[in-house]
Amino acid sequence: MKLLLRIANYIKPYWIYILLGSVSMLFFALTNSAMVYIIAPVIRFLFYPAQVSKEIGVSMDHIQAGTFFDRLKTLLRASYDKYLFSANPLEILARFCLILLALMLIKNLCFWLQAFFSSYALESIIRDIRLDLYRHLQSLSMSFFNRHRTGELISRIINDTGVMNEMISLSFSNFIRDPILILVYFVFLLVLNWKLTLIILIGLPPVVFGMDRLGKHLRRYSKKCQERMADLYTHLQESLAGIKITKVFGAKETEISRFKKHLQSFFKINLKRIWVQKLSTPFNELVGTAIAVFILWYGGREVLLDKTIRPEEFIQYIFALFMIMQPLKALSNDYTSVMQGLAAAERIFSLMDTKPDISSQVGARKAEHLREKIVFENVSFAYGAENESAIEGVSFELRKGEHIAIVGPSGGGKTTIIDLMLRLYDPQEGAIYLDGTDIREFELWSYRSLFGVVTQDVILFYDTVKGNIAYGKPDATMDEIIESAKIANAHKFIMALPLGYDTIIGERGITLSGGERQRIAIARAILKNPEIIIFDEATSSLDTESERLIQEAIERLIKNRTVVTVAHRLSTVKEAHRILVIDKGRIVEEGNHESLMRTDGLYRLLYSIQFKC
Numbered sequence: 001m002k003l004l005l006r007i008a009n010y011i012k013p014y015w016i017y018i019l020l021g022s023v024s025m026l027f028f029a030l031t032n033s034a035m036v037y038i039i040a041p042v043i044r045f046l047f048y049p050a051q052v053s054k055e056i057g058v059s060m061d062h063i064q065a066g067t068f069f070d071r072l073k074t075l076l077r078a079s080y081d082k083y084l085f086s087a088n089p090l091e092i093l094a095r096f097c098l099i100l101l102a103l104m105l106i107k108n109l110c111f112w113l114q115a116f117f118s119s120y121a122l123e124s125i126i127r128d129i130r131l132d133l134y135r136h137l138q139s140l141s142m143s144f145f146n147r148h149r150t151g152e153l154i155s156r157i158i159n160d161t162g163v164m165n166e167m168i169s170l171s172f173s174n175f176i177r178d179p180i181l182i183l184v185y186f187v188f189l190l191v192l193n194w195k196l197t198l199i200i201l202i203g204l205p206p207v208v209f210g211m212d213r214l215g216k217h218l219r220r221y222s223k224k225c226q227e228r229m230a231d232l233y234t235h236l237q238e239s240l241a242g243i244k245i246t247k248v249f250g251a252k253e254t255e256i257s258r259f260k261k262h263l264q265s266f267f268k269i270n271l272k273r274i275w276v277q278k279l280s281t282p283f284n285e286l287v288g289t290a291i292a293v294f295i296l297w298y299g300g301r302e303v304l305l306d307k308t309i310r311p312e313e314f315i316q317y318i319f320a321l322f323m324i325m326q327p328l329k330a331l332s333n334d335y336t337s338v339m340q341g342l343a344a345a346e347r348i349f350s351l352m353d354t355k356p357d358i359s360s361q362v363g364a365r366k367a368e369h370l371r372e373k374i375v376f377e378n379v380s381f382a383y384g385a386e387n388e389s390a391i392e393g394v395s396f397e398l399r400k401g402e403h404i405a406i407v408g409p410s411g412g413g414k415t416t417i418i419d420l421m422l423r424l425y426d427p428q429e430g431a432i433y434l435d436g437t438d439i440r441e442f443e444l445w446s447y448r449s450l451f452g453v454v455t456q457d458v459i460l461f462y463d464t465v466k467g468n469i470a471y472g473k474p475d476a477t478m479d480e481i482i483e484s485a486k487i488a489n490a491h492k493f494i495m496a497l498p499l500g501y502d503t504i505i506g507e508r509g510i511t512l513s514g515g516e517r518q519r520i521a522i523a524r525a526i527l528k529n530p531e532i533i534i535f536d537e538a539t540s541s542l543d544t545e546s547e548r549l550i551q552e553a554i555e556r557l558i559k560n561r562t563v564v565t566v567a568h569r570l571s572t573v574k575e576a577h578r579i580l581v582i583d584k585g586r587i588v589e590e591g592n593h594e595s596l597m598r599t600d601g602l603y604r605l606l607y608s609i610q611f612k613c
């Protein structure tokens with residue numbers, strides 16, 4: 001129920017379109033009924049022309065007699081007869097054809113209008129849900145993305161909303177349409193013959209019971225189906241992103257068999273889902289036919305034996321009965337798709353309900369500048385409860401204008417320290433302060449905007465070079481972009497690209513070399529002109545020319561700024577004011593190059609190995 005209310009919230013803004021759609025549908029049903037209705041008198045006229053002419057005028061007198069439905073019926077009949085039969089036979093035929101054409105026109109117009117309004121509402125709703133879901137994803141913290149596979153998230157945004165879309169589109173237009181149709185046809189049947197019509201109600205309990213059982217199974221299978229679909233998405237996303245490794249390692253067959261396994265398990269559960277879903281039609285048709293046969297038998301007896309029903313009225317009634325069968329059958333189909341849609345909605349909303357671990361507190365302050373220093377005080381952090389601490393009891397200061405280098409063996413916790421400083425994660429113990437205020441008390445975006453970051457693995461987006469450089473400052477002018485590219489030693493190679501700054505660099509910047517990508521990332525950080533620069537150097541080694549170009553770029557980047565570098569390059573380390581040596585999550589040594597070289601510790605060891613000196 002809560003789920004339906006939440007879906008209703010998305011539907012609410014478009015209620016006017018839904019109302020217009022419903023009204024169109026109502027008219028559709030009315031004209032459709034009218035078409036069946038007008039046939040009977042004509043049949044009667046064709047068979048007994050003399051009698052019909054006699055009856056006109058007489059029937060008007062009967063209007064006061066009988067139940068409400070009887071009176072409505074007589075009134076309708078009398079007005080119609082009066083219009084149609086107060087002329088010669090040829091004229092009658094012409095009038096009848098005219099009415100038929102007019103009704104047909106209105107009916108089809110209403111049908112299209114209904115589709116027009118409801119599809120507008122529907123597509124808007126799905127667009128809104130997708131956007132909200134994506135917006136929510138963007139607000140979630142890094143730890144969430146560490147826990148969830150990309151493919152699964154893509155599957156939620158595309159596949160689950162797609163399934164929900166189907167539910168809303170199918171059931172939603174039909175859910176309005178079919179009940180209206182059923183109601184109108186039901187009233188019509190009541191008008192034609194209320195006694196026969198009440199028999200239909202006998203079928204209600206078995207149908208409701210059967211559909212309820214079916215629906216529950218369907219919802220369960222549908223949920224499993226979407227989970228398997230998410231596995232498929234994940235596999236595809238990961239294997240296509242890693243296609244190069246698969247090729248190099250000749251792991252084609254392994255990948256294919258893994259994909260086959262996922263496909264097979266999706267195939268099995270999906271089949272079950274379809275089989276259960278397809279049960280609904282035959283089940284309902286059986287019950288429906290049983291009732292119709294009963295009505296045929298009972299009504300037929302009335303016609304033949306008791307003569308309480310006129311033959312043409314009975315034909316009219318059977319026609320109308322067929323008409324109501326259609327939406328009744330559709331309604332049961334709608335029900336099955338709603339059940340599946342609800343399973344998808346559950347998954348969608350559970351994602352929307354995930355709270356970000358890291359967000360701005362209510363009434364958080366704006367961080368404007370680094371005035372004095374950033375302080376790490378006894379900071380410990382582990383990725384997830386089951387993991388060992390990635391860093392433990394780390395304390396240090398970064399003063400304004402200072403350049404700190406972090407060095408140490410791989411996996412020591414260098415990137416983790418950087419991520420904590422950027423508040424991508426919050427420490428489990430200890431705290432980080434900006435000018436004496438815990439960074440958790442600042443508005444997240446304002447705090448992060450103090451930093452410019454070059455990450456360890458450079459991420460470039462599928463966009464132009466220009467767009468990638470201006471990523472952190474979308475309103476930058478072309479001159480500013482070129483200027484930063486020049487400082488980052490990137491201008492020359494960018495100009496050599498086919499379209500210069502307008503060249504699209506592929507997914508993750510595939511067409512560029514590692515060194516070139518890094519220089520674009522540096523230009524990106526320079527353009528943002530932040531107060532604090534964080535530079536996590538890539539571990540991959542570069543040729544001497546690239547090395548020199550990047551070195552120059554780094555030197556310009558860090559000049560006169562507050563800087564933290566995770567350093568692998570000799571000169572970057574040497575020139576730092578202070579060096580933190582990190583090993584197994586702890587700061588094991590601290591000092592400048594000279595002082596650290598004097599002590600016979602890890603730094604000297606690393607230095608002699610890593611910097612080949």
Ligand SMILES: Nc1ncnc2c1ncn2[C@@H]1O[C@H](COP(=O)(O)OP(=O)(O)OP(=O)(O)O)[C@@H](O)[C@H]1O
Binds near residue numbers: 383387408413414456
């Ligand atoms: N997202 C993550 N989830 C779980 N564990 C992680 C995650 N990222 C890093 N770790 C673990 O935390 C520890 C520190 O990793 P970190 O990336 O900070 O090392 P590093 O010093 O930057 O290494 P490198 O020099 O290779 O970049 C490692 O043991 C690593 O396996």
Ligand SMILES: [Mg+2]
Binds near residue numbers: 414536
């Ligand atoms: Mg690292």
